[in-house]
Amino acid sequence: MADNKQMKNVGDSLKQQFNRNPIFKERQAKIESIVQNDPDVQAFLAKYQLNFEDEIVRKSFSKLYEFARENGNDALGQKKFIQYAPNLIMNVNYIDVDYHPTEAFIQQQEAEELNKRVTMLSMPKSLRSASFEKMTTDDYQDRFEAIQKSLQFISAYTSKPNIYHKGLYLHGQFGVGKTHILAALVNTLAEHGVKSTLVHYPELLVDLKSRIRTNTVDQRVNEIKQAEVLVLDDIGAESNSEWVRDDVLGVILQYRMQEQLSTFFTSNFSMAELEEFLTTTREGVDVAKSARIMERIKYLSEEIYVGGRDRRNG
Template sequence: MEPLRKLLKNQNSEKTTEQIFSEVFADQDVKAFLNTNRDRLTDEDIQRGRSKLYEYVHEKHLAQNGAPSVAPGYTPRLVMSAGQIDVTYVPTAQLLKQQALQAKQRRVSKRYMPKFIEHATLDDYYTNNEGRAAALNAAVKFVNGYSKGNFVPGIYLSGSFGVGKTYLLGAIANELADQGVNSMLIHFPTFAVNMKGSIARHTTEQERDEVKQAPILMLDDIGADALSPWLRDEVLGVILEYRMQEELPTFFSSNFSMDELTDHLAQDNNGNSEPLKAQRIMERIRFLSREVRMVGPNLRTKG
C-alpha cells in the first residue's frame, strides 16, 4: 500500500486532509466497524489507524468503480490485528468463480481434442432418438455411480460420423470435474502419430505411462486409422492391459461397433492379418467398457 502522504497528494487538491478524513469517517462500513469494536479501540488507536481506514475506503471505491486497485480481484475488509486497525483483502465472488472454473478445467486433460468439449454438458445433450437417450442414460449412470477405488466400466460409444460421441465424452469429463475427478481425453489417431515421434524423442515410455495411469481415460475416434503392430500391441495393448489390471475406468468412441473394431484391429497397416492379437485387445476393451450404439444425422453438417 502506498504511504498515506502520497495517497493524499493524489486526491483532489481542493480537499483538505480534514475533509478527506471527514469522508472516511462518514463511510457506513467504517462507522459500523468502529461501532462493533468500540470497546477495543481507544481514541489513540483510532488516530493511529486513520491510514488504514483511509486505505480501506480508497481501495473500496476503486473496486466499486472498476478502476485499477492494489489487489485486482480482491476487495478490502477492515479487521482487528494485534489490537490495531488493519486492512485485509479477500477474493471477490467473481474471482472465486473464475478460480473454480480454472480448477475444473485443469481436472480435464485434453490431448488433440476439439475446443467445443470445454463447454459440453449433459444438460445440453439432447435425446432425439433411442440411441442418444441410451447413451445419455449410460453417462448419467456412470457419473452418479463412480467413486475412486470402486471400479465401474466406462462406455464404448459406437456410431457414424457426427452423432455426438465426442461431445458426450467431453460432457462426462466435465461432470466428473465438478465432483473433483480428474480425467484425460485423447484423440487417438493423433496420439498414435505423436507416439511414433516419441521414439526419436526417447519419450515413448513416459508418454505412454502418463496416459495409461489416468484416473479416467477417454480414447476418442479409436479405429479411425489402421495401426502398425507396434502401435496396436506396444502402445494401445500396454495401456489397456494396465488399466484392466488396475481396474481404471476407460471410455471409447468409434465409428466401428466392437465386432467391427475386432476385424479392423486384426489388419495392420501393411495388410497383414493377426486376429488373435486383435481379440486380445478387444478382451480388454470389453472388460473396461460397455457398448452403446448411437444413431442419428450428422450434426456437423447442420447449419
C-alpha cells in the same frame, strides 16, 4: 536528540508546505469527502458509535482510505489487490483492513483445480466446459442411454472408487456428441476429485511416432495407460499398423484390464466394425490379434449407440 529534533522540524516544515499547496489541499479534501461518504465506512463507524472527529478514526484515516479504494471506488485510484475484497475490522486502538478472496477469485481457483484433474491431449478447448446440464434436449432420446449410463457410472465410481467399474464404448456417426458426453463425464468426475485423461487417439499415435527418435515412446504410453480414468477418443480413425495395434493399443488395454482401470472409447465404428478394421494392417491380415484386442475392449467397456444429427454443422 538534536538530530531527532531537526528531523521533526523538517517534517513539520514539509507538512506546512503541503497544507498551503492548493492542489494538495483540494485533493486531500476530495479524498476525505469520498471516504466520509462511503456507505460501508459510514456503516462501520455507526456500528462502533464513532464519528470522523474521534481520535481513533483520525489516526486510522489512511486505513479508511485504503478500504474505500480497494472496495471499488475508482475516484481514489486503482485497486492494488484485484483478487481480494477488503473488510474493515476494529483492533485494540485503531481501525484496520482485512482481506479475503473474492467470489470470482475462489471460482477461478476452483476451475483451475478442476482443470488440473482432467488431462486433455489434442482435444478442443471447449470440452473443458462440457457438462450434462448444458446439453440441449433436442435429439435427447437418441443420446438418452449414453447419458444415463454415464451418470450411473459417475454415481457408482464416486461412491465406490476402490472397485472396478466398466467404462463405455460410444459409437455413432460423426458429430453426434459422443466425445461431448464423455467430456461431461470426466468434468463431473473432476468435481468429485477424480483424475482423468481424455486423448484423441489418432493424434496420440502421431505424437508417439515423433517420439521414436527421442526414445520417449514408452514414457508417453505409460502416462496414458496409467491414467485413473482414460478416454480414448475416435478409435478406428487412425492409420492401422501392427505396431499401432499390438505395441500401442494392445499394451494400453492389457495394462488397464490387469489393473482394473475404468476405460472409455468413442468411435464411428461399432465393435464389430472395429474388429474388422483392426484385422487388416499394412503388413497383412491377422484375425487372431484383432480378436484379442476386441476381447480387451469388450472387457473394459459396454457398447452403446449414439444417434442424432451432426451437431458440428448446426
